[in-house]
Amino acid sequence: MTSLAEVFEHPALTTAAAELSSLRSAAGRLGVPDPVAALRRLDCAPSAIRTSASTVDAGSLVVTSAQEEFRAGVDRAETGGSTETFGTWADTVDGQYGAAVRAAAATAALGARIATHLDELAESAATEVRAIASAASASVAAVLTGDRSAEVVSDVSTACTAVLRTVSAKVASLSSLAEELEPLTSPAVELG
Template sequence: MTIEVFEHPALSSAAAQLSALRAAAGRLGVPDPVAALRHLDCSPASISASASAVDTGALGMTAAQEEFRAGVDRAETGGSSEAFGTWADTVDGQYGAAARAAASTAALGVRIAAALDELAKSAAAEVCSLAEAASAAVDAVLAGDRSAEVVSEVSAACTAVLRTVSAKVAALTGLAAELEPLTTPAVQLS
């Protein structure tokens, strides 16, 4: 028996719990319930780590903006020209926009990681429940029973797993829409 490894631990656990259903599905030629889980595999911990790195970058950008603003204030107090002040205000605004965009991106990463984690965990729980409900029929198929009743129950369980995964994948559409703003540069540098 092959052990399936997923990025998300709940899906790895679910795959292990679906192994008998998978074996029965293979004997009956119905869709592989474990393969369906691949469509939800994710690593919320990696996304959270990336979001944290972006947030750290945002803090660095804010600190750089503060240092820049302090330098501009010193330069303007020293009698610098008005043109320098206008240019400095533009650059200062760009620093601020970049820092806000980075902080917003980090917050979005945290939300997406949490949503993916919840989707994976809830899918794992649901599919394990489906497999458990069909365990008697699965055992019967694995023992050689091909009666219409047990074949139908195993097939229905596999189909229900696929529907559950499909519903969870469909829920990702909202997350994809949240990522759309990230496809355009947050700041246009002058």
């Protein structure tokens, strides 16, 4: 029987899933939690996040250019004898441009940090779970050949539980990212 390889967004998790396939088969025979399914909780695409962050950063350059053009126009208008009201309005709009640029830059930087953090989490989780599977390989092989002795069943069950705990610990560490995202839930600039 051939099994299809599990494909994840993050390549390290795809590799880990392939190396956990025997442990997964043994877990299925014993009715213990699927270690590969646990990896889905960490699946991510840091490269897509980096691309989005770069797009936001590029967008901030466009806003910076527009702000510079606007400021130059305001300077020309103010030197032409415009009223003080126009200057006040122009300063407000210029400030909004500046706030938008700062918000875009901060968002892009945050996106890059998040992508790096997710990448590091996926890589470290993959390394850890592959080591867990490797350590249990003799017991996994025994279960797959029909051995149901207490020792091998315990080893496989312990390995699956260790994978679940590893993934859960990595997922729990994502709460710090959620805190960083909080400021992005409200508009960066209130246009008036």
